[in-house]
Amino acid sequence: MNMKTTMRMLRTGLVGLFLMVTMNVMAQQTPPGPIDPLGPQSTTVTTGNTKIRGEHFDPVITDFSEELTNSILFFNPNVANGFTLRASTIEDHASRALEFTTYNWYDDGDGSTLSTTPIPGENSVTLPRTGLAPGYHQYRVEAFIIPPGADPNEICPPDQTETFVVFVLPQLGVGVTHTGANTSLLQYCEDEAATQDKVVLTADVNYEGYTGDPALDQFELKYTWYAVKSNNSSDVFASTASDFPTIDPSKVNIENANLQGTPIIKIGTTDTYNPAISDIGSYKFFVEVEYTIKDRNYDDSETNAVTNRARPYVIYRGWFGGNDQDNASIVLVTPKPGKPHITIETITD
Amino acid sequence: MYAHILSYIFPAARMAFLVTLLCLGVVREGYGQQAMERVYADGQSNTTLIGGFINDAAKAHDHDIFSYSTIGVALAGSVRQELIFSQEVSGNIPVRIKIGTGTNILSLLSGISVQAFLGNTAIGTPQTLNNLITLLSGADQAEVIIIPSSTYDRVRISTSGIALGGGLNIYEAYYYRTATSVICDQPIDILYGTNGAILGGLNIVQNPALAIDGNITTAAVLNGTANLANKTHLTSLYSSHSQAGDSVRVIFRNPGGLLQANLLSTSFSIRTYNDNQSNGPLALDQSILKLSLLAGSSNIQVLTYPVNAVFNRVEISLGSGLLNALQQLEVYEIQRVIRAPEITAPSISEGAVSACEDESISLSIVSPTSGYEYRWYTVAEGGSPVVTSTSYTTPSLVFGTTYTYYVSASLTGCLDESARNKIVVNVLPQPGKPHLTITDIQN
Numbered sequence: 001m002n003m004k005t006t007m008r009m010l011r012t013g014l015v016g017l018f019l020m021v022t023m024n025v026m027a028q029q030t031p032p033g034p035i036d037p038l039g040p041q042s043t044t045v046t047t048g049n050t051k052i053r054g055e056h057f058d059p060v061i062t063d064f065s066e067e068l069t070n071s072i073l074f075f076n077p078n079v080a081n082g083f084t085l086r087a088s089t090i091e092d093h094a095s096r097a098l099e100f101t102t103y104n105w106y107d108d109g110d111g112s113t114l115s116t117t118p119i120p121g122e123n124s125v126t127l128p129r130t131g132l133a134p135g136y137h138q139y140r141v142e143a144f145i146i147p148p149g150a151d152p153n154e155i156c157p158p159d160q161t162e163t164f165v166v167f168v169l170p171q172l173g174v175g176v177t178h179t180g181a182n183t184s185l186l187q188y189c190e191d192e193a194a195t196q197d198k199v200v201l202t203a204d205v206n207y208e209g210y211t212g213d214p215a216l217d218q219f220e221l222k223y224t225w226y227a228v229k230s231n232n233s234s235d236v237f238a239s240t241a242s243d244f245p246t247i248d249p250s251k252v253n254i255e256n257a258n259l260q261g262t263p264i265i266k267i268g269t270t271d272t273y274n275p276a277i278s279d280i281g282s283y284k285f286f287v288e289v290e291y292t293i294k295d296r297n298y299d300d301s302e303t304n305a306v307t308n309r310a311r312p313y314v315i316y317r318g319w320f321g322g323n324d325q326d327n328a329s330i331v332l333v334t335p336k337p338g339k340p341h342i343t344i345e346t347i348t349d
Numbered sequence: 350m351y352a353h354i355l356s357y358i359f360p361a362a363r364m365a366f367l368v369t370l371l372c373l374g375v376v377r378e379g380y381g382q383q384a385m386e387r388v389y390a391d392g393q394s395n396t397t398l399i400g401g402f403i404n405d406a407a408k409a410h411d412h413d414i415f416s417y418s419t420i421g422v423a424l425a426g427s428v429r430q431e432l433i434f435s436q437e438v439s440g441n442i443p444v445r446i447k448i449g450t451g452t453n454i455l456s457l458l459s460g461i462s463v464q465a466f467l468g469n470t471a472i473g474t475p476q477t478l479n480n481l482i483t484l485l486s487g488a489d490q491a492e493v494i495i496i497p498s499s500t501y502d503r504v505r506i507s508t509s510g511i512a513l514g515g516g517l518n519i520y521e522a523y524y525y526r527t528a529t530s531v532i533c534d535q536p537i538d539i540l541y542g543t544n545g546a547i548l549g550g551l552n553i554v555q556n557p558a559l560a561i562d563g564n565i566t567t568a569a570v571l572n573g574t575a576n577l578a579n580k581t582h583l584t585s586l587y588s589s590h591s592q593a594g595d596s597v598r599v600i601f602r603n604p605g606g607l608l609q610a611n612l613l614s615t616s617f618s619i620r621t622y623n624d625n626q627s628n629g630p631l632a633l634d635q636s637i638l639k640l641s642l643l644a645g646s647s648n649i650q651v652l653t654y655p656v657n658a659v660f661n662r663v664e665i666s667l668g669s670g671l672l673n674a675l676q677q678l679e680v681y682e683i684q685r686v687i688r689a690p691e692i693t694a695p696s697i698s699e700g701a702v703s704a705c706e707d708e709s710i711s712l713s714i715v716s717p718t719s720g721y722e723y724r725w726y727t728v729a730e731g732g733s734p735v736v737t738s739t740s741y742t743t744p745s746l747v748f749g750t751t752y753t754y755y756v757s758a759s760l761t762g763c764l765d766e767s768a769r770n771k772i773v774v775n776v777l778p779q780p781g782k783p784h785l786t787i788t789d790i791q792n
Binding site: 039040042043046053056057061064067070071073074076080081082083084085086087088091092093094096098100103126128130139141142143144145147150151154155156158159160161162163164166 | 696698703705706748775777778779780781782783784785786787788789790791792
């Protein structure tokens with residue numbers, strides 16, 4: 001099953017789960033691969049238990065449809081991410097439902113080695129976490145029942161735990177390389193626009209500051225190519241930095257923004273782009289890359305989403321030929337000369 | 350054996366006697382805890398010469414502990430009686446002879462001897478009874494013990510040349526052998542008497558058998574003598590030895606009124622013995638003494654006191670110069686109570702232990718005594734043991750149930766057992782699985 005198919009199933013599943021909210025939905029989403037495991041590692045309720053999973057929590061949880069999505073976190077280098085893990089308050093047991101009285105939480109790191117030491121001071125039903133680095137983070141809880149009057153040191157040690165895995169999406173580093181036929185000239189003629197292969201741009205994406213699993217090529221990425229045209233009205237081929245409008249990537253609809261009189265054009269959605277612009281002039285190109293595993297607009301919580309792009313920090317940008325707009329390479333779309341006409345002058349006859 | 354006799358003689362003589370017995374190859378009797386039963390002599394033969402006499406000869410082997418033959422010499426002469434076992438008895442098994450006298454024969458015992466025989470073959474040398482002078486200085490009874498060094502089938506009691514006045518009473522001769530299915534903590538016999546002069550017409554101990562008849566409504570009566578320095582005693586004998594911690598229980602009534610705990614030790618004495626060797630009087634320390642009224646009675650008291658020394662006799666006595674010595678004491682029963690075994694388990698506290706559901710827990714006896722068996726029950730009284738062992742592993746425990754287990758101790762081969770000690774097992778829940786979810790995302 002490829003990633004696109006998986007995501008379609010996920011969307012379909014989300015709709016279905018929404019419809020089942022009032023029925024105390026207990027079905028687990030298909031994990032939004034390639035991150036697996038993710039979220040709670042066991043959602044199956046003990047055989048014979050008359051309670052469904054959500055009823056083990058206080059307050060009762062009727063909808064787990066966002067659980068796996070919420071288990072994926074964006075990394076924001078400027079503002080710490082955060083979440084709270086909540087444990088059930090009553091035991092999942094085949095024949096009874098006693099309340100837990102205390103908990104031990106464990107931070108198992110990336111899950112490769114289980115911790116043997118509980119997180120100090122964390123014994124309540126919730127475990128708040130914040131500022132997580134990119135990668136896997138595995139947490140484990142064990143819950144205790146101390147009957148009234150019992151010696152806490154002599155109670156039965158829990159033999160079942162629950163593990164919850166979250167993944168913080170690593171930042172991406174994006175570069176754009178030239179893979180076209182022209183080896184030196186970054187130009188093509190306006191009448192070649194539809195078919196030219198002289199100038200071809202290819203996105204080069206890598207994890208930035210992360211080397212763990214899963215490999216980047218396991219993720220589906222979304223590419224959005226943009227062209228920024230010189231807007232010097234007196235010389236369409238002018239190519240100094242000041243001849244180009246400066247984009248503000250935090251704004252919505254940048255592809256339609258008419259900055260300094262020249263639109264930024266959204267021109268492609270694949271990792272490789274053959275410019276097909278036929279409008280002569282000087283251009284700079286950049287690409288924006290996003291993970292498709294989680295919509296950066298996922299919760300519509302941005303209060304000024306009308307004017308600002310949601311979570312611009314998870315849109316990773318690379319300019320063709322340079323590290324930024326100013327240093328980006330210039331691609332020229334040259335005119336095809338019109339038909340010359342001949343006249344006669346200075347006749348001596 | 351020699352130790353039993355030695356308790357009544359002076360140190361120098363004691364040493365000489367000890368050396369003598371060692372030369373005879375006598376081996377000290379062991380006191381391993383095991384169920385025992387008496388084997389009485391079944392026959393007798395006797396010989397009298399000149400002034401010797403024997404009365405009721407057959408009563409010395411009739412298995413009746415209260416009947417006796419009497420041997421004596423009027424002025425001069427000799428007499429002997431042999432008590433014969435139906436089977437040969439291995440050497441080193443003590444032979445015991447219950448004797449008594451109705452008068453003071455203090456100065457005459459040196460002329461009385463006992464000796465084991467195998468047929469006509471003497472085992473070792475005759476042992477004289479003059480070392481028992483303090484015991485038989487009045488109307489009293491005693492158990493003489495010798496340990497033949499080789500196989501024997503009879504024991505001879507003889508005297509010659511010395512008048513024995515009223516004579517020497519010979520009740521029974523017997524030895525002990527291991528047994529099964531016997532009652533061990535009920536006295537098998539009783540000795541009684543005094544070492545002082547008896548007032549005219551006074552029966553120093555009335556109905557002594559009632560102190561060991563197992564009936565708590567009937568009593569022997571112990572009377573003091575005119576001289577409070579003398580001792581009047583009632584001594585119960587058991588077929589087996591106790592273990593450390595077993596208790597003495599005496600059911601008694603003071604005709605003068607209830608006795609307070611703090612006056613007990615000065616009113617009468619309780620001594621335990623290992624055969625003839627005294628362990629000394631019980632201190633009757635009030636911190637461990639249990640004194641109560643017999644159920645349903647307003648004047649019969651029950652005294653229970655633990656004894657760490659090994660014993661197979663319990664003596665209740667009046668006199669001996671006690672500060673508040675009683676003139677009379679009714680003794681309903683002299684009992685020995687097996688120490689109830691102490692239970693231990695991991696993390697036990699105040700008789701209770703906690704265990705996890707669906708698990709078992711092992712309960713054990715604290716310092717189990719070799720020779721004893723420990724019976725585990727699920728009921729406080731009656732029922733059959735679920736297991737007989739020094740430990741018990743419970744079945745898988747169910748949460749919501751409080752289990753109580755009981756255990757008693759019993760000397761192997763004995764029918765009687767101690768009180769049942771109990772342990773409560775509280776079952777703790779094994780937590781079910783927790784679940785997790787994620788909330789409050791900030792991202």
